[in-house]
Amino acid sequence: MIDVKLLREDPELFLNSCRARGYGSDLVESFFELDKKWREITSILNRTKHDKNVLSLEISKAVKEKKDPLALKEQVRVLNAKIDEMEREVTSIESERDQKLRLIPNIIDPEVRTCKGDDNNPFVKFNGNASVFHDDIREFMSRTENKGVYTEIDYRPLSHVDLQANLDLVDLERAGKISGARFYFIKNRLFKLELALMNYAVDFLSQRGFSVVEPPLMLNYDSMARATDIETFKESLYKIEGEDLYLIATSEHPIAAMLRDEILEQKELPLRVCGVSPCFRKEAGAHGKDTKGIFRVHNFNKVEQFIFCEPEYSKDFHNELLANTEEIYQSLGLSYRVIDFCSAELSVLNARKFDIEVWFPSQGKFREVASASNNTDYQSRSLNIRYRSKDGNKFVHTLNNTALATTRTLVAIMENFQDRSGKRITVPDVLVPYTGFDTIEK
């Protein structure tokens, strides 16, 4: 949620942010219309309540002095009827107003470029040495602003779907039979590789000052609504029938909600939390995309980074979160590019967002594996997470970034580290201590 006071003081700030996102100004305008009405009625209501309180005190005195309070009581009854009516009106206007308020998006970081469309997200950097099939070189170089480094290959590597069939690593048919599309059984060495990835990422973050939590996998409506935005609710979340519970789409949400309504000490900050959990997503808006294999699925495991910090430092921590994930992917030997999101592609919560996209030689594309968001004080204001400072209690800034999502990283490893026969996958060196094997083959 945005800061109402700031909105009243400087509407232009929010109008600009709305425009850059392609929103139009109706939201802000209808907020002000309702807010004006709300203030007017609230003011009369409070005056009436004051009158009532005064009368009530008089009754109290009258009773003590053994005078008859009947006439005074009647006056209060009349006021009560008015108060009831006004209160109903205020409540209804207030809820309408707050509904608008909750939809007004976060203020965009001034460094974000005003543009639209995923293809226009500004390129930030490339790292690695990608295997690129010669037909894809042009695409590869254009996506890296000619800064990409590659080794040309004269064949197209197998997709993970074919590889896993060759090596008996995933059973999609039976998962489809019992659960439906986008479900899977992960089998054998691929499962051990998944465990290795999670362990590796957790160890990595532990060494960088993160505490580790496995969160609740369900949140109630209130916590979820305050930790996320309406789009996530609509597009992603599974609800438990007959219960006030939703399956989490990422551990970002329970970690953010964990500290709701709390006041932290300044010396506790920054608070670095690593969350490890399955993530459940409906993928309702993704019909027809990535329908084969385990690239886009209804549940996967993820190691997430989350930071609560003082406002002054959130940009630094945003970079720290990005650097952590980059280092993980570098150490795995995967080539990636970083993009900086266009204003119109940011989520309502985001002030700024970077994505890390790994090169998949079998698809000839960079694909998203991690997403680093700075939500500034938008999430913390909804969740009411503050810290004590010299100038009073202030909202913390919250940031998050994927450290490692297992299914996509497994696909990346399979597609990048297969040999030419398509019957053997090399395990990245850093994972071998965790897996106990260095190849996956038939």
Next chain:
RNA sequence: GCGGGGAUGGCCCAGUGGUACGGCGGCAGCCUGCUAAGCUGUUUCUCUAUGAGAGCGAGGGUUCGAAUCCCUCUCCCCGCGCCA
């Protein structure tokens, strides 16, 4: 699931129908000077702000008036039951 106990400001705690007591901590100031202490003020949210309103886990109800009485719910603690 059953029975009992609980939830009051950042924290602790008092409060059996008349408008929330006191302490601790934090902040500001004063006084002072020896590992410090003392004194005063302040401490949540909202508003059209010398003033008002709201706020005692949440939501209803009774009443002129509810932290207090009644109903429903949530969470925590103790015991019993069930259980990987």
